[in-house]
Amino acid sequence: MASPSIAGLEFGSLSMVDFRGADVELFTAGSGDPLLFLHGLDGLEGAAGLLEELARSYSVHAPSHPGFGGSPRRGEIDRASDLGYFYLDFLDRLELGAPVIVGTSFGGWVAAEILTKEPARAASLTLVSPLGLKTADRREQYVADIFMLSRQELAQRMQQGDPAPLQNIMDLPEEQLRRAMCNDEAMSLYGWTPYMCNPKLAGRLHRITCPAQILWGAEDAIATRAYHQAWAAAMPQAETAIIADAGFRLHADQPAAVAARIAALAGARKEPA
Amino acid sequence: MDIWQFTEQAYYPAFEVPGNMRVTLPQHHCDPVTARQLLNRYLDEYMLADELGLNIMINEHHAAATCMSTSCMTTMAILARQTQKARLLALGIPLANRSNPLRVAEEIAMADCLSGGRTEIGFVKGASYELFMSNRQPTGFMDRFWEAYELIMAALTNEGETFSWEGEYFHYRTAALWPRPIQQPPPIWMTASSPSSAATYGKLGAVCATFLSGTVARSVFSGYRQAYAAQFGHAARRDRLAYLCLVACAKDRAEAFRRAEKMKSYFTTAARLEPQFRNPLGFNPVEANVKMLMSGGGGGFRPRMRNGKTVPADGSIEEYMDAGLYFVGTPDDVYQQIARFHDEVGGFGHLLMMGQAGELDHADTVDNLTLVATEVAPRLKELPEAELDVRYEGVG
Numbered sequence: 001m002a003s004p005s006i007a008g009l010e011f012g013s014l015s016m017v018d019f020r021g022a023d024v025e026l027f028t029a030g031s032g033d034p035l036l037f038l039h040g041l042d043g044l045e046g047a048a049g050l051l052e053e054l055a056r057s058y059s060v061h062a063p064s065h066p067g068f069g070g071s072p073r074r075g076e077i078d079r080a081s082d083l084g085y086f087y088l089d090f091l092d093r094l095e096l097g098a099p100v101i102v103g104t105s106f107g108g109w110v111a112a113e114i115l116t117k118e119p120a121r122a123a124s125l126t127l128v129s130p131l132g133l134k135t136a137d138r139r140e141q142y143v144a145d146i147f148m149l150s151r152q153e154l155a156q157r158m159q160q161g162d163p164a165p166l167q168n169i170m171d172l173p174e175e176q177l178r179r180a181m182c183n184d185e186a187m188s189l190y191g192w193t194p195y196m197c198n199p200k201l202a203g204r205l206h207r208i209t210c211p212a213q214i215l216w217g218a219e220d221a222i223a224t225r226a227y228h229q230a231w232a233a234a235m236p237q238a239e240t241a242i243i244a245d246a247g248f249r250l251h252a253d254q255p256a257a258v259a260a261r262i263a264a265l266a267g268a269r270k271e272p273a
Numbered sequence: 274m275d276i277w278q279f280t281e282q283a284y285y286p287a288f289e290v291p292g293n294m295r296v297t298l299p300q301h302h303c304d305p306v307t308a309r310q311l312l313n314r315y316l317d318e319y320m321l322a323d324e325l326g327l328n329i330m331i332n333e334h335h336a337a338a339t340c341m342s343t344s345c346m347t348t349m350a351i352l353a354r355q356t357q358k359a360r361l362l363a364l365g366i367p368l369a370n371r372s373n374p375l376r377v378a379e380e381i382a383m384a385d386c387l388s389g390g391r392t393e394i395g396f397v398k399g400a401s402y403e404l405f406m407s408n409r410q411p412t413g414f415m416d417r418f419w420e421a422y423e424l425i426m427a428a429l430t431n432e433g434e435t436f437s438w439e440g441e442y443f444h445y446r447t448a449a450l451w452p453r454p455i456q457q458p459p460p461i462w463m464t465a466s467s468p469s470s471a472a473t474y475g476k477l478g479a480v481c482a483t484f485l486s487g488t489v490a491r492s493v494f495s496g497y498r499q500a501y502a503a504q505f506g507h508a509a510r511r512d513r514l515a516y517l518c519l520v521a522c523a524k525d526r527a528e529a530f531r532r533a534e535k536m537k538s539y540f541t542t543a544a545r546l547e548p549q550f551r552n553p554l555g556f557n558p559v560e561a562n563v564k565m566l567m568s569g570g571g572g573g574f575r576p577r578m579r580n581g582k583t584v585p586a587d588g589s590i591e592e593y594m595d596a597g598l599y600f601v602g603t604p605d606d607v608y609q610q611i612a613r614f615h616d617e618v619g620g621f622g623h624l625l626m627m628g629q630a631g632e633l634d635h636a637d638t639v640d641n642l643t644l645v646a647t648e649v650a651p652r653l654k655e656l657p658e659a660e661l662d663v664r665y666e667g668v669g
Contacts, residue, residue: 147405
């Protein structure tokens with residue numbers, strides 16, 4: 001079938017991979033050591049800046065999670081934990097033994113679900129503003145409830161810079177709008193309740209043994225400092241770094257700084273494409 | 274035509290609070306002593322409706338100043354005991370927002386038993402904005418509705434042994450209703466605002482109500498009739514179709530319009546809700562959202578007047594009347610307006626009448642109900658069938 005395209009991702013190629021009875025949308029770009037990129041709530045299109053940075057040093061594989069973007073939902077998958085098993089199979093299909101794994105927000109949660117099940121499947125792990133740990137304790141909220149916010153307020157709070165075009169949905173052409181609506185539905189499917197978390201994840205994170213780091217934006221207006229600290233406490237084997245001049249979508253605010261951190265952790269040299 | 278008295282049982286003193294009337298309205302705006310007076314007053318008016326020979330419809334909403342009935346079945350349980358003759362319609366029980374459908378079946382059975390078999394049960398999906406309170410999963414809303422419906426019907430109609438249920442969404446080791454309902458099952462109602470949803474209910478033979486849809490009711494009823502005829506091989510009787518509207522009746526026209534103005538805040542407060550609550554992520558199917566947004570939509574359904582224009586958000590009484598949402602005037606006026614609307618939409622057997630709405634006070638409501646019951650209802654009972662230009666011979 002003809003490859004679709006996504007604005008901002010012209011430096012690589014987008015394809016549909018027939019996998020276990022349904023398509024998976026897969027963006028690939030660059031060359032070098034293999035890297036699996038797991039997008040966040042903003043979909044593949046929201047990660048264009050970081051993907052472009054990563055493609056300078058890595059062979060980047062960036063699928064749309066089932067339900068997001070151009071990947072159709074799968075009947076048997078409705079939890080992030082299900083996605084963990086799904087990606088273990090998909091890594092086999094892509095013949096990626098133990099790639100560098102990077103996940104932003106929801107994708108960070110998915111990365112944790114993969115590696116708590118099979119810790120040996122990553123060379124290194126970078127979690128960028130990860131979700132997945134308990135987002136609230138009774139009346140205390142650690143992560144803003146995105147389902148309760150207006151689109152305008154959510155768009156403003158997600159990053160320090162201007163909201164991505166994707167977040168101004170009324171201006172989108174039909175195909176991009178459809179992707180945005182799929183992303184919305186998938187967020188709800190995986191994250192409505194319990195809100196953006198797997199309450200059992202914290203007790204499993206000790207299983208992750210590869211080099212790992214957690215990155216947060218200094219100006220995060222979605223996840224609180226207490227949430228950042230909860231991740232550090234649940235995953236003491238990971239280094240935590242706070243990136244200046246960045247919000248929750250720090251991969252959009254500071255893509256070069258995030259890419260440099262990923263390269264440093266993996267010990268890779270950063271070379272021009 | 275039968276008439277059903279309906280009130281949302283609003284806590285109208287909160288209407289002056291700016292902003293959302295639902296979901297996020299803080300409860301300190303509710304004075305429980307005032308709420309007690311209002312709730313008892315509305316129940317008194319329902320009991321008057323019973324004495325006057327009207328039927329009764331109740332509903333429920335959650336975290337809303339516009340409706341203090343937070344459970345159809347709680348309100349119905351009171352009326353099951355305190356009324357004598359009226360049919361008691363719950364329209365409806367929000368199945369996809371309920372976590373425990375077997376409990377719903379138990380409540381129906383108890384109320385039906387208590388009332389001597391006077392209940393009529395409406396199953397509705399539930400308001401999208403009430404997902405925030407029920408916290409049920411927005412995706413799979415309709416699948417969950419139908420599984421709950423099938424489970425409840427299995428329980429209400431069961432005359433055999435206890436049964437177990439292992440479904441996609443609901444799981445029970447054993448189900449038995451003690452007491453059983455007297456009607457096994459009570460008449461079932463559903464609500465539609467489009468011909469396609471009406472057709473689904475037509476196939477079931479459930480009573481199909483459409484709310485405040487004005488002239489759209491014609492296509493809704495038509496969709497129902499076609500599906501019903503195809504399924505059952507004969508035309509649906511009028512008693513399968515219902516229309517919900519506001520009625521302000523008085524001895525003289527000026528007084529009726531004054532009452533209508535008092536009730537109008539129903540329309541203006543019902544709409545006071547921010548968009549992210551109206552359409553939670555995952556609630557509407559993707560393609561429905563795409564279609565709505567591509568057509569510049571998102572503002573929700575607006576009824577149309579006879580000239581094709583939509584009623585403005587703060588429309589006049591006359592504009593709402595023209596759209597068929599409001600019937601206002603002397604008993605003669607109200608009868609003629611309803612009879613005309615009945616013919617325009619192809620006929621229906623139940624008028625779900627908001628005889629109290631907004632800030633209409635007790636004395637006005639009593640007079641409104643009394644006039645409708647004594648001077649309008651007897652004439653509507655005799656209303657001839659509407660002339661239908663729909664032909665069924667080619668259907669099915």
